[in-house]
Amino acid sequence: MPEEIAISVEELVKSFDGHVVLDGVNLQVRRGETMVVMGGSGCGKSTLLRHMIGSIFPDSGRVVLLGEDLNELDGAGLDRLRLRFGILFQSGALFNSMTVGENVALPLVEHTELDPATIEIMVKMKLEAVGLREHADKMPAQISGGMKKRAGLARALALDPEILFYDEPSAGLDPVTSAEIDQLIMDLSGKLGVTSVVVTHEMDSAFRIASRMAMLDRGRVVAVGTPAEFRDSADPMVKQFINGLAEGPITARRQESNYEEDILGVSPRHGR
Amino acid sequence: MSESAGRKLGVVARLGSALLGLFRYIGGMGWLLADTVRLAARGLFVPGVKIGRPALAAQMIRVGVRSLGIVMLVHLFIGIILALQMAPVLRDFEMVDRVATIVAIAQVRELGPLITAIVLSGFAGAAIAAELGTMVVGEEIEALRAQALDPVRFLVVPRVLATVVMTVCLTVLADLVGMFGAYLTGAGALGISTSVFYHTSVDALTVRSFLTGLTKAGMFGLLISVIACFEGLRVGGGAEGVGRATTRTVVYSIFSLILADCVFTILFYAYDL
Numbered sequence: 001m002p003e004e005i006a007i008s009v010e011e012l013v014k015s016f017d018g019h020v021v022l023d024g025v026n027l028q029v030r031r032g033e034t035m036v037v038m039g040g041s042g043c044g045k046s047t048l049l050r051h052m053i054g055s056i057f058p059d060s061g062r063v064v065l066l067g068e069d070l071n072e073l074d075g076a077g078l079d080r081l082r083l084r085f086g087i088l089f090q091s092g093a094l095f096n097s098m099t100v101g102e103n104v105a106l107p108l109v110e111h112t113e114l115d116p117a118t119i120e121i122m123v124k125m126k127l128e129a130v131g132l133r134e135h136a137d138k139m140p141a142q143i144s145g146g147m148k149k150r151a152g153l154a155r156a157l158a159l160d161p162e163i164l165f166y167d168e169p170s171a172g173l174d175p176v177t178s179a180e181i182d183q184l185i186m187d188l189s190g191k192l193g194v195t196s197v198v199v200t201h202e203m204d205s206a207f208r209i210a211s212r213m214a215m216l217d218r219g220r221v222v223a224v225g226t227p228a229e230f231r232d233s234a235d236p237m238v239k240q241f242i243n244g245l246a247e248g249p250i251t252a253r254r255q256e257s258n259y260e261e262d263i264l265g266v267s268p269r270h271g272r
Numbered sequence: 273m274s275e276s277a278g279r280k281l282g283v284v285a286r287l288g289s290a291l292l293g294l295f296r297y298i299g300g301m302g303w304l305l306a307d308t309v310r311l312a313a314r315g316l317f318v319p320g321v322k323i324g325r326p327a328l329a330a331q332m333i334r335v336g337v338r339s340l341g342i343v344m345l346v347h348l349f350i351g352i353i354l355a356l357q358m359a360p361v362l363r364d365f366e367m368v369d370r371v372a373t374i375v376a377i378a379q380v381r382e383l384g385p386l387i388t389a390i391v392l393s394g395f396a397g398a399a400i401a402a403e404l405g406t407m408v409v410g411e412e413i414e415a416l417r418a419q420a421l422d423p424v425r426f427l428v429v430p431r432v433l434a435t436v437v438m439t440v441c442l443t444v445l446a447d448l449v450g451m452f453g454a455y456l457t458g459a460g461a462l463g464i465s466t467s468v469f470y471h472t473s474v475d476a477l478t479v480r481s482f483l484t485g486l487t488k489a490g491m492f493g494l495l496i497s498v499i500a501c502f503e504g505l506r507v508g509g510g511a512e513g514v515g516r517a518t519t520r521t522v523v524y525s526i527f528s529l530i531l532a533d534c535v536f537t538i539l540f541y542a543y544d545l
Contacts, residue, residue: 053418079420093415096407107419155419 004031006163006195011061021047023219034189034196036206039216045199049167053087054078083111085163086156090171092148094140100151101136107158126154146177166198170205182208203242301502308432311425327430335396336438343391347446350383351453359462369464372472375454380485384447386533389492393525397500400431401521404504405514432497439493440486484540496525
């Protein structure tokens with residue numbers, strides 16, 4: 001019997017202003033695993049993430065999240081589903097007008113009937129889980145980038161989600177802070193059994209946390225597998241990407257196509 | 273196709289797309305307004321639906337209380353200016369004490385609401401647009417949606433309600449301060465006695481004048497806040513976009529305030545209000 005699928009992305013196509021960003025993406029995320037989606041800047045990985053969280057909708061294809069087809073849900077249905085997953089945004093996306101504690105409390109205050117004392121205890125627990133309990137009363141502007149991300153993670157955890165999405169969790173962080181965030185991601189999936197989807201282009205981090213990984217290129221999934229499979233991959237494109245080489249099929253294609261387009265005035269089919 | 277025909281078609285196409293853009297803009301704002309009214313009504317009248325009362329109070333303080341000083345100061349000067357401008361003309365007719373009549377009517381029916389709204393479009397409208405725009409850029413709006421929290425209910429409703437209520441409240445005070453400014457001029461420079469000034473003003477004022485002025489004030493508050501929220505929420509393109517949205521908010525607000533004022537005044541005139 002196959003493992004249970006938490007997220008299923010099927011033949012997803014999306015274009016913005018004529019630029020095809022996703023060109024038939026297929027990806028399945030199993031329950032409890034940490035799926036890392038990698039790819040160069042502009043390969044469509046953020047767009048893919050935004051489809052998975054129901055932030056934007058595809059031109060064709062579909063996303064099935066926890067058994068529900070996002071295309072078929074109305075606003076209320078989507079909101080109900082949103083309570084079952086959490087997202088850590090790239091910048092943390094804390095509400096700047098509220099303290100760290102109030103940020104974490106917000107989903108609890110808005111979506112549950114819990115009394116304030118209970119909420120306070122839960123907020124402390126969530127903040128403790130990310131190591132920020134003593135910073136509950138600070139404003140987002142007063143804390144560092146790494147702390148903002150951890151606070152964002154505590155907020156994403158507030159309603160005990162079944163799936164956690166991470167958008168570039170280590171972008172803009174120093175190596176140590178970045179490793180700390182990675183550790184948190186691993187702890188959460190290990191201890192709580194949360195399904196995680198991590199979008200990143202930081203290879204160290206990707207190999208540390210992934211149970212499986214997918215590589216996206218020009219709006220398509222070009223490889224899916226375990227970190228070991230990726231390391232041993234013979235695919236020159238995968239090799240170039242995971243080793244961060246300046247020369248290989250990715251850069252060669254870029255040079256060729258740009259030159260042609262420049263000379264002939266053909267607009268690129270694949271934008272972003 | 274000849275070149276001139278092609279150029280003509282280009283002009284038509286551009287005009288068409290500009291018009292389409294305008295309709296889309298107004299349509300988008302209409303949707304936001306409808307959404308806001310629906311959610312505000314639900315929050316106010318349906319028991320059990322949470323409306324952010326602390327958020328509403330915070331916005332009222334921000335829009336109304338913080339701008340109090342500047343709005344009052346502006347109206348004091350307007351009163352003084354208006355009295356001084358009218359005095360020579362009225363003196364020719366030996367009716368200098370009618371300064372009180374003119375200022376009372378002008379202030380209550382026209383300048384109280386309009387100048388208050390214009391000051392607020394810079395004071396509150398720009399701030400709201402910049403704030404919401406920054407939230408868009410900082411992924412905060414997306415984070416709200418992702419947490420199943422409607423940005424319209426959560427952010428727009430308290431801002432719009434606060435702006436409407438506070439524009440009306442400020443206008444009441446502004447009317448009085450404007451008349452007080454005229455009184456200072458009248459008593460100080462024009463030799464009108466306090467009691468004559470008071471009685472002339474009171475005779476000139478009707479409840480109807482007050483109500484038409486305050487109706488306008490409420491509509492102006494609605495315009496400013498809806499434009500500001502709409503501009504703020506549709507920000508794209510980083511910090512630069514926030515700047516553009518702020519500028520557009522002030523410009524569009526002032527334009528639509530004057531336009532709405534014109535429409536209202538025509539209606540009030542036509543229906544003898």
